[in-house]
Structures are given as C-alpha cells and as structure tokens.
Amino acid sequence: MTTKIASQEMKSLHFNPRKPAMTTGDRVVGAVSHTALSIWSLIVILPLLWTFMSSFKTSSEIFASPFALPSQWRFDNYVRAWTEAGIGSYFLNSVIVVGSALVIVMVLGAMCAYVLARYVFFGSKAIYYLMLAGLTFPIFLAMVPLFFVMRNIGLLNTLPGLILVYVGFALPFTVFFLFSFFKSLPHEITEAAALDGAGEWRTFFQVMLPMAKPGLASVAIFNFLGLWNQFLIPVAINAAGPRVLSQGLAAFAGQMGYAVDFGALFAAVTVTVVPVLIVYIIFQRQLQGSVSQGTSK
Amino acid sequence: MTLVKAKTLRNGDGASAVVVPDTAPSVYKRRRKPLTFDKISFFVVFLGVPLTIYILFVIWPFIQAFGYSLTDWSGFSPKQNFIGLQNYQKLFTDDIFMKAMGNNILLVIFLPIITIILSLVLATLVTVGGSSKGQIKGLRNSSFYRVVSFFPYTIPAIAIGIMWGQIYDPSGGLLNGILTSLGMDQFKSYAWLGDKNTAMIATMFVIVWGFIGFYMVLFVAGIKGIPAELFEAARIDGAGRFRTAVSITIPLIRDNIQTAYIYMGILALDAFVYMAALNSGGGPDNSTLVMSQQLFFTAFTKGQFGLASAMGVVLAVATLIFSGLVFLVNRLTGGDKDVSL
Numbered sequence: 169m170t171t172k173i174a175s176q177e178m179k180s181l182h183f184n185p186r187k188p189a190m191t192t193g194d195r196v197v198g199a200v201s202h203t204a205l206s207i208w209s210l211i212v213i214l215p216l217l218w219t220f221m222s223s224f225k226t227s228s229e230i231f232a233s234p235f236a237l238p239s240q241w242r243f244d245n246y247v248r249a250w251t252e253a254g255i256g257s258y259f260l261n262s263v264i265v266v267g268s269a270l271v272i273v274m275v276l277g278a279m280c281a282y283v284l285a286r287y288v289f290f291g292s293k294a295i296y297y298l299m300l301a302g303l304t305f306p307i308f309l310a311m312v313p314l315f316f317v318m319r320n321i322g323l324l325n326t327l328p329g330l331i332l333v334y335v336g337f338a339l340p341f342t343v344f345f346l347f348s349f350f351k352s353l354p355h356e357i358t359e360a361a362a363l364d365g366a367g368e369w370r371t372f373f374q375v376m377l378p379m380a381k382p383g384l385a386s387v388a389i390f391n392f393l394g395l396w397n398q399f400l401i402p403v404a405i406n407a408a409g410p411r412v413l414s415q416g417l418a419a420f421a422g423q424m425g426y427a428v429d430f431g432a433l434f435a436a437v438t439v440t441v442v443p444v445l446i447v448y449i450i451f452q453r454q455l456q457g458s459v460s461q462g463t464s465k
Numbered sequence: 466m467t468l469v470k471a472k473t474l475r476n477g478d479g480a481s482a483v484v485v486p487d488t489a490p491s492v493y494k495r496r497r498k499p500l501t502f503d504k505i506s507f508f509v510v511f512l513g514v515p516l517t518i519y520i521l522f523v524i525w526p527f528i529q530a531f532g533y534s535l536t537d538w539s540g541f542s543p544k545q546n547f548i549g550l551q552n553y554q555k556l557f558t559d560d561i562f563m564k565a566m567g568n569n570i571l572l573v574i575f576l577p578i579i580t581i582i583l584s585l586v587l588a589t590l591v592t593v594g595g596s597s598k599g600q601i602k603g604l605r606n607s608s609f610y611r612v613v614s615f616f617p618y619t620i621p622a623i624a625i626g627i628m629w630g631q632i633y634d635p636s637g638g639l640l641n642g643i644l645t646s647l648g649m650d651q652f653k654s655y656a657w658l659g660d661k662n663t664a665m666i667a668t669m670f671v672i673v674w675g676f677i678g679f680y681m682v683l684f685v686a687g688i689k690g691i692p693a694e695l696f697e698a699a700r701i702d703g704a705g706r707f708r709t710a711v712s713i714t715i716p717l718i719r720d721n722i723q724t725a726y727i728y729m730g731i732l733a734l735d736a737f738v739y740m741a742a743l744n745s746g747g748g749p750d751n752s753t754l755v756m757s758q759q760l761f762f763t764a765f766t767k768g769q770f771g772l773a774s775a776m777g778v779v780l781a782v783a784t785l786i787f788s789g790l791v792f793l794v795n796r797l798t799g800g801d802k803d804v805s806l
Contacts, residue, residue: 234642313529336522368507
C-alpha cells in the first residue's frame with residue numbers, strides 16, 4: 169500500500185515531462201481551495217494549540233487573557249493532574265484495559281471470522297446475523313441488564329469485567345471486517361497446508377493468521393481508537409471501580425466546578441490527547457490506508 | 466458441530482483425502498470427514514469462546530432489556546411486576562422525555578447532513594482541486610490537510626467535550642476572546658452553552674468538528690477508487706468541476722455516503738458523551754437534553770430500571786427506523802441501480 173502510493177507519487181513527480189500550464193481558472197480554484205482548507209485546518213489546530221498553551225498557565229493567567237503566553241513554562245499543572253487528580257493511575261488503567269481487550273478481541277475475532285468465512289455448517293448463517301444484531305442495536309439498550317449481569321457474576325467495578333465487556337462489544341465489528349478478509353484469501357493455501365500435514369490449529373496460526381496481517385492491522389487501529397475513547401461502558405459498569413482515563417477525565421472536569429484548577433484540567437486533557445496524536449502522526453499512512461480498505465472491500 | 470462439511474478441506478490424516486477422483490468432486494464434498502481431536506477442539510475453541518463472551522455480555526443483555534421494559538422493576542428489590550406497556554405509555558406522555566426525543570430528532574436531521582456535505586466538499590477539494598489540464602490530480606500539499614483533518618478523530622470524545630466546554634467559557638474562553646478582539650464586544654461574557662438559543666448549535670458544532678475529518682478521509686478514499694478515465698471522459702465532454710462533482714463523484718461514492726449517513730445518524734441518536742461533557746444537566750431549559758442522558762439518569766440515579774429499559778427500547782427502535790429510512794430513501798432515489806465499477 170505504502171510503496172504503491174509512494175511510487176505513484178514518484179511517477180507523477182519525475183516521469184511526467186508534460187507540465188500543463190495553469191489556467192487562470194485553475195489558479196482561482198486552487199486559491200479558493202487552499203483558503204477553504206487552510207481555514208478548516210486552523211479550526212482544527214487552534215483549539216488544540218490553545219489547550220496545550222493553557223496547560224502551562226495558572227488559573228488567573230487563563231482568565232486574564234485567553235491568548236497570552238504563559239509567563240513561564242511551568243509543569244506543576246502536569247504534576248498536579250498526574251498525581252493529585254490521579255490522571256497517572258487512570259492512564260495506567262486505560263493502558264491495561266485497552267491493551268488486554270485489544271489483544272483478546274483480535275485473537276477471538278480472527279478465530280470466529282475465520283471459522284465463519286471458511287466453513288459451511290449448520291447455524292453459521294445464524295451466528296453471522298447474531299453479529300449483525302450486535303452492530304445494529306445501540307449499546308444503551310444493553311446498559312441496564314449488563315449492569316446486573318456484571319453484578320451477578322461479581323465483575324462489577326473491576327478491570328477484568330471491563331475488559332470482557334470491551335471484548336464483547338468490539339467483537340462484531342472485528343468479525344465483520346475480518347470475515348470479508350478471510351473470505352478473500354485463496355483456498356489453495358489451506359489445501360496446501362493440509363497436504364503438508366498441518367492440522368486445523370496449525371493452519372490457522374501459522375498460515376492464515378500471518379496472511380491476514382494487513383487486515384488485522386486495520387481492525388486493530390480502529391478497535392484501539394474505539395476502546396480508548398469508550399466512555400459509556402466504564403461510567404455505567406465501572407462507576408465505583410478503578411477509573412479508566414476517559415472516566416477519570418470526566419470526573420475531574422465534573423468536580424472542577426467547585427475547586428477551580430483550570431490549569432490542571434488543561435494539563436489532563438493534553439496528557440490524554442498527545443500520546444494518541446503522536447502515535448497517529450507516526451502511523452498516519454497506514455491509517456489512511458485502513459480507512460480506504462475498510463470501505464472499499 | 467458434527468455437521469461440518471469438509472468443503473474444500475483435505476486434512477492430511479486420512480490417505481483417502483489425497484486420492485480424490487477428479488471426476489466426482491461433489492461426491493467427495495458430501496462425504497463427512499472423520500472427526501479428529503484436532504478438528505473438534507478447533508471448533509469448540511474458535512467458535513465457543515468468542516460466542517460465549519459475545520452472547521453473555523452483548524446479546525443476553527439486549528434480550529433482557531426488552532423483558533425489563535415491561536416491568537416496574539426498581540433493580541434492587543426482588544419483586545418484578547409485569548405491567549405490560551405502561552412504561553411506554555408513561556414515556557410518551559412525559560414532557561421531559563419527549564423534549565429529549567425532539568432534541569435527538571433535531572440532531573438526526575442536522576448532524577449527518579451538515580457533516581457529510583462539509584466533508585464531501587473538503588474531500589472534493591483535496592482530490593480533484595488541482596489543474597484542469599493534463600492528468601487529473603489533487604491539490605498540492607493536500608496530504609497535510611488530510612493528516613490535520615483527522616486529528617479530532619483520534620481524540621477521546623470526552624476530551625473533545627471538555628476542551629470545547631473551556632473554549633465556550635464565557636469569561637476565559639478562546640471563542641469569546643477571539644470575538645471580542647475582533648471588536649464584537651457583545652460577546653464579552655456571552656455564555657454559548659448557557660443560553661438556550663445557542664446551546665444546541667454550539668453543541669452540534671463540536672460534534673461536527675469531531676467527525677468531518679474522519680468522513681473526509683473516508684470520502685477521499687472512495688474518490689481515489691474511481692478510475693481517472695471517468696473524470697477525463699467527463700472533462701472531454703465539457704463538464705466543469707461542479708458538474709463533475711455532482712454527476713460523477715457523488716453517484717459513484719453513493720455507498721460510502723449511505724454508510725456515513727447511517728453512522729452519523731446512530732451517533733446523533735446517542736450523543737451521550739458530548740452532551741454529558743458540555744452540559745451534563747441537559748442545558749438551559751433542557752435544550753440539549755437527549756434520550757440517552759435521560760436513560761442514564763433514570764437508571765443509575767433514580768433506579769427505575771424498568772422505565773430506563775423502555776427508553777433503551779425506544780432508542781433501539783428509533784435507530785432501526787432511521788437506518789431503514791436511509792436505505793429506503795437511497796433506494797427510491799435510484800441507489801439500487803448498479804453504478805459501482
């Protein structure tokens with residue numbers, strides 16, 4: 169994917185000797201387009217920059233002027249957010265929960281999608297539609313009963329409980345995406361593996377799974393973003409448990425009304441935003457590729 | 466589990482699998498393979514484990530919700546009286562819930578259309594905004610815009626909500642700061658989220674901000690999938706940029722637009738995170754209250770689990786009706802004609 173795009177760009181840059189002249193209309197359209205897109209980029213970047221800048225200010229500085237740079241680049245907002253507000257431990261909880269759920273859902277989703285895509289058996293269609301139902305109904309419908317399911321099995325307000333529920337709700341999307349992916353892999357390969365003496369387990373883990381890597385990467389990215397941003401599930405079934413980041417951030421902002429520490433709030437938001445943003449900027453080529461894969465296949 | 470037909474699978478445990486007569490493949494397909502431990506354990510684990518988790522934590526609660534919605538259960542008491550459709554009756558005569566539903570309908574009407582039009586415009590500018598001579602190409606440096614546009618999608622919704630809550634802040638916020646520095650002093654301490662005339666619009670803006678980039682990238686991918694010859698042919702036929710966008714681009718990425726419309730609509734019917742972050746109490750005069758907020762409050766603060774489940778069912782039905790409508794409209798306006806390539 170990446171190399172393909174790169175080579176196309178190379179081609180249009182170097183091997184296209186005819187450089188057509190720009191007409192006046194082109195220039196106008198180009199200018200208007202660049203203006204529109206620049207304004208949009210500004211609308212995206214400005215709030216983020218402002219948040220970042222404010223995270224170094226004291227509350228009184230924030231209220232004095234929204235634009236002024238902080239008088240000095242102090243990090244005590246971050247220290248307070250990280251320790252006193254507990255953003256540090258929330259962050260760790262999020263990493264644990266999202267990391268475990270992601271690994272589990274990728275393995276289980278790939279297994280389930282593989283069986284559904286490669287074998288025809290009684291009930292396979294029914295399972296497929298069951299997955300579709302999970303994608304169609306809003307999570308809100310399940311919230312109340314889920315609360316009691318979790319309480320009854322003793323996993324309410326625990327991180328393992330949260331992980332299992334994350335896995336459950338991320339499963340249908342994972343299975344759907346990988347279903348079409350496994351379906352498109354050639355059958356000859358399974359046959360070759362079988363002839364070479366590989367059992368079902370080995371065929372899956374040593375032959376099919378490595379072949380599905382591009383598909384797995386795409387789903388993993390989307391699952392990661394979806395789970396990292398998840399808010400409703402933790403506030404509903406983990407309200408009194410160890411908080412994850414999104415939940416902790418909301419709680420921190422909620423109590424802000426009483427004890428105004430805006431600097432620390434901005435610092436907490438920055439801590440939430442920046443790691444994912446950096447990961448995105450590093451992997452943005454793959455991600456843009458995944459979006460196109462997810463929609464065109 | 467035992468009904469597995471080894472359709473194209475020849476596993477190496479029986480010699481017979483190797484000597485399959487080429488003349489009768491259908492006979493071979495019908496023959497059942499001996500069930501080995503490898504195969505049984507494979508199916509038990511590969512289907513059993515994911516399905517158990519999925520049914521226990523997703524499907525079973527969904528089913529239970531319908532049952533609970535017909536009871537007056539308050540959750541922590543053991544008694545659960547069947548009261549038929551009374552909960553639903555209560556909901557549809559409850560002014561606050563109807564107000565919340567109205568707000569959701571407002572969101573469903575405006576959010577998808579605004580988001581999709583804006584992201585479609587941006588995607589078109591990025592992909593075909595380049596020179597009208599020679600090769601069809603996008604704007605120069607367009608990848609910068611694409612990367613930046615996607616930023617909001619990587620930010621947790623709750624962080625977006627909190628951030629914009631501060632931007633809208635009457636006294637220290639960025640927005641009023643910009644407006645007053647531009648000379649509009651009437652906004653000096655205007656509470657965007659505290660005035661019922663602007664609370665909903667301000668909230669919608671935040672959600673649109675969060676999603677334009679994602680759909681823009683999605684549409685860019687769709688447009689890039691269209692062969693360049695089609696654009697060239699349209700150009701030779703004398704179609705201008707606008708005409709090309711309306712007659713070539715939009716019909717060819719129609720499926721993407723439909724998907725985007727449904728996703729955005731489902732989001733508008735939920736919208737819980739944004740509302741909770743921007744105006745957790747439902748806003749001035751309940752002007753930003755949505756059904757999901759009311760559900761959460763009814764269930765986890767008031768403990769009326771039967772009633773809350775009924776709200777969940779209403780929300781689910783609304784989602785299904787919405788998706789059905791989008792499919793229907795797309796079909797009636799000619800979306801079933803196969804224009805894909």
